[in-house]
Structure formats: C-alpha cells, structure tokens
Amino acid sequence: MAPPKEDKVFLSVIEQHKGIIYKIANSYCHHTEDRKDLIQEIIFQLWRSFDRYNDQYKYSTWLYRIALNVAISFYRKDSKHNNAHELTADIIVVTEEATDMEQLQLLQRFIHELPELDRAIMLLYLEEKSYKEIADILGLTETNIATKINRIKGKLKTKFSTIHT
Amino acid sequence: MEDILLKQMWAAYDKKLEKSLALNQRLITEMQTQKVRSALRPLKAIKIVAVILGIIWSLFLSALVVLAIMYMTPYSLFFIVSAMAVIVITVTAIVVYIRQVSLIQQIDNDSNVLDTQKKLVRLQLSTISIVRILMLSAPFYTTFYFNKGMFENGTIGLWVFQLTITFLFSALAIWFYQNAKMENVDKRWFKIIFGSSEWTSLTKAQHFLREIEAYEKE
Numbered sequence: 001m002a003p004p005k006e007d008k009v010f011l012s013v014i015e016q017h018k019g020i021i022y023k024i025a026n027s028y029c030h031h032t033e034d035r036k037d038l039i040q041e042i043i044f045q046l047w048r049s050f051d052r053y054n055d056q057y058k059y060s061t062w063l064y065r066i067a068l069n070v071a072i073s074f075y076r077k078d079s080k081h082n083n084a085h086e087l088t089a090d091i092i093v094v095t096e097e098a099t100d101m102e103q104l105q106l107l108q109r110f111i112h113e114l115p116e117l118d119r120a121i122m123l124l125y126l127e128e129k130s131y132k133e134i135a136d137i138l139g140l141t142e143t144n145i146a147t148k149i150n151r152i153k154g155k156l157k158t159k160f161s162t163i164h165t
Numbered sequence: 166m167e168d169i170l171l172k173q174m175w176a177a178y179d180k181k182l183e184k185s186l187a188l189n190q191r192l193i194t195e196m197q198t199q200k201v202r203s204a205l206r207p208l209k210a211i212k213i214v215a216v217i218l219g220i221i222w223s224l225f226l227s228a229l230v231v232l233a234i235m236y237m238t239p240y241s242l243f244f245i246v247s248a249m250a251v252i253v254i255t256v257t258a259i260v261v262y263i264r265q266v267s268l269i270q271q272i273d274n275d276s277n278v279l280d281t282q283k284k285l286v287r288l289q290l291s292t293i294s295i296v297r298i299l300m301l302s303a304p305f306y307t308t309f310y311f312n313k314g315m316f317e318n319g320t321i322g323l324w325v326f327q328l329t330i331t332f333l334f335s336a337l338a339i340w341f342y343q344n345a346k347m348e349n350v351d352k353r354w355f356k357i358i359f360g361s362s363e364w365t366s367l368t369k370a371q372h373f374l375r376e377i378e379a380y381e382k383e
Contacts, residue, residue: 007197011190019182040196046367047196049275069274071283076366076373087221091196104178107171116373117380120278126175139277146383153168 003103010050012044017063020127022092024064026110027119028071038074039092042067057136064129064137068120075116118152125149212266213281219259226252238315247309254302258295265291279377286374290367297342304335347371 014021021042029035053062057139110120116137124134131142131149136144197353233241233248269288272281307330315323350356350371359367 007194008283010197011188011193014193015188016185016190021179022182022186022368042375043332047193049273050276052273054275063278065281066274068278069276072278072282076369086294090304091189091190091192093187101174101177101181106255111313115376117279117376126172129327138277139279140381147383153171155173161188 008049010047013059013063014046017060018092020060020063021067022094023127024067024071024123026108027123028075028116030112032073036090038071039090041074042070043091045070058133060129061133061136064124068137068159072116074118095119106163107156110156113159114152114155118148118155121148122147122152122156125152178338216259216262219255219262223252223255223259224257238313240311240316242309247305250305251302251309254305255297258298261291261298264297265295279381283374286370286377289370290374293345293347293367297345300305300338300345303338304331307331307334325362337340 021039025035025038025042029038046063049066050061053059111119114122120138121134124137129137131145134140134145135142140148167244176284220285230252233245265288271283271290272284274281307327315327319327329357345355345358347367356368359365
C-alpha cells in the first residue's frame with residue numbers, strides 16, 4: 001500500500017533537513033547512544049507536530065524550534081542512559097564522521113562548552129540564519145540576538161586564540 | 166578566528182555531512198505507523214501509580230469516615246476530623262498533580278524555544294508545591310487515634326508527649342509550607358533537605374529558569 005501524501009511530504013522534509021537534525025543532536029549530545037535516542041526523539045516530535053505545521057513559517061523555522069526544544073529538554077534530563085529506545089538501528093546513519101578537520105573539532109568542542117541557549121544561537125548563526133529568523137525561533141528580539149552573537153563570537157575567538165598561543 | 170572562517174568551516178562540515186548522512190526511511194515509516202513511542206515519556210509509570218495510590222488512600226479513608234459517622238461517639242470526632250483533613254489535602258494534591266501533568270503534555274515544542282523551555286521548567290518546579298500541600302497533612306496523622314481510653318486513663322506524661330508531637334508536626338508543616346519554595350533553592354537548609362537526585366534536577370531547573378529570565382533581559 002502506498003504511503004499517504006502527508007507521510008511522503010514528511011519524509012522529504014526530514015530528508016532535506018537531516019543535516020540540521022544531526023548537527024543539533026551532535027551539539028547537545030556527544031555520547032553516541034544518547035545521540036541516537038535524541039535523533040529518534042526529535043524526529044518523533046516532528047512527526048507528532050507535523051499536522052499542526054503552520055505554513056506562515058518556513059519548514060526550517062518550525063524544524064529548528066522543535067529540534068532545539070527537544071534537544072535542550074533532553075540535555076537537561078539526568079537519566080538519559082536509562083531511556084530504552086525502541087529502535088535498534090539509527091534513523092540517521094553516518095557513514096563517515098568529519099574527524100579529519102582539526103579546526104572543526106575545536107569549534108564543535110567550544111560550541112559544546114557554551115550554555116544551552118548560547119549554543120542554540122551559535123548553531124543558528126553558523127547555519128546562516130537571519131537575525132529575524134533566529135529571533136523567531138528563540139523568542140528574543142533581533143537587537144538582543146545581535147548583542148548575544150557578538151558576545152559569543154568574542155568568547156569563541158578568545159578560546160581559539162588561547163589554543164593557538 | 167575570524168567570523169568568515171567560522172562560517173567557512175561550518176559550511177565545509179555541512180558539505181561533508183551532506184555526503185555522509187543517510188536517512189533510514191524504513192524506521193521513519195515505522196514511526197509514522199505508531200510503532201515507536203516517545204523515548205522521553207512525560208508521564209512515567211511511577212507517576213500514574215502515585216495518583217492511583219492517592220485515590221485508593223482517599224477512598225479507603227472516606228469509607229472509614231462513613232463508618233465512624235455511622236457509629237459516632239464523642240471521641241470518634243478526632244478520627245473523623247483528622248481523616249477528613251487528610252482526604253481534602255490528598256485530593257487537592259492529586260488534582261494539582263494531574264493538572265500539572267496534563268499541562269506538561271499540552272506544551273507545544275513548536276513554540277519558540279524560550280517560551281517552551283520557561284513553561285517546561287516552571288511546571289517541573291511546581292512539583293514542590295505538591296510536596297508542600299501533602300506536608301500539611303502531617304499533623305493530622307498525630308491526632309486521628311485520640312480515643313476514649315486516652316482521655317479516661319491517659320497520664321499527664323502521655324498527654325505532654327502527645328501534644329508536643331502534634332505541636333512539632335504542626336509547626337514543621339506550616340514552616341515547610343511557607344518556606345519550601347524554589348526561591349530558597351540556594352539556602353543551606355534547602356540543600357540538606359532536598360539533597361537527593363530527584364531534587365537536584367529541580368535545583369538545576371530553577372537555575373535554568375533564572376538563566377532564561379536573565380537571557381531575556383540582557
């Protein structure tokens with residue numbers, strides 16, 4: 001039996017944005033098993049919210065909101081390892097990790113060291129989202145976003161310069 | 166590290182991921198057909214058990230109260246009043262608890278991040294209000310067994326001991342109700358009383374709420 005149209009649209013949205021989901025999960029979860037659970041949870045919550053999707057927003061805005069909300073809530077849970085996920089395989093399979101880029105690894109480490117909310121801002125900024133879209137996703141003003149981005153960039157710059165000296 | 170370099174690095178990562186990530190469509194189809202449930206189940210089995218036990222306890226006490234009223238003596242008034250107070254407090258706590266759990270389930274993850282996180286954290290923090298309510302029933306557990314024998318044959322020593330216990334429980338319950346609030350999370354006594362891991366997560370939640378509020382003001 002062919003899947004309903006809505007299912008196909010959902011699949012194609014996830015296919016298009018799988019990189020975003022992976023990057024968010026990777027930024028909030030370094031442990032492989034936890035990351036697998038988090039990816040499953042993000043996609044599950046996306047599917048649950050899919051019929052309520054409001055087309056006044058872009059798919060990416062909707063997706064970022066859900067993925068970040070789930071990731072931050074997941075990150076704040078203490079007993080992540082106890083959550084027995086029901087899927088034995090990965091929903092998003094990584095065939096080759098980007099481990100050969102030393103600078104990128106440093107950047108990921110520094111992002112991971114940021115507080116949860118700063119981390120979300122930095123991810124959106126690196127994804128080239130406009131200040132307006134970042135403000136929409138997070139629920140802050142554009143001015144506030146601009147100030148915070150400058151502050152976080154300053155922090156990252158200091159960290160990189162400490163490494164290189 | 167220049168701004169442009171950060172973005173270039175991230176774009177290169179993106180490109181690499183684009184090639185190396187594959188979606189397991191079969192698993193998504195399984196999810197769509199409801200074969201997979203949420204890994205973060207908001208309503209844990211233990212919470213349902215707590216509500217059921219609370220209801221059973223209230224029904225059991227209600228039955229005893231009815232029996233006590235049917236065979237009423239002047240001394241059974243202590244039992245009736247104490248048991249009714251415990252029932253009212255337990256039912257209030259159950260109602261507050263069910264309301265909070267249903268509110269948690271209604272929170273949409275597709276609202277903006279700060280609003281959603283604030284709501285989630287506030288609801289998580291409200292768990293303590295249930296404990297505060299339940300603690301109010303403590304003094305009544307020291308009065309329900311007052312009986313004819315105690316009044317007719319009880320020594321002064323027994324009554325001094327009994328009233329001291331009731332007074333201490335009442336004072337403790339009122340103090341706890343007034344002070345066990347998340348605003349006092351950083352106080353030493355709070356950390357001693359609520360040192361277990363269940364409460365540590367509430368402490369973290371309170372700090373996160375402060376962080377969010379500061380974040381909005383910055």
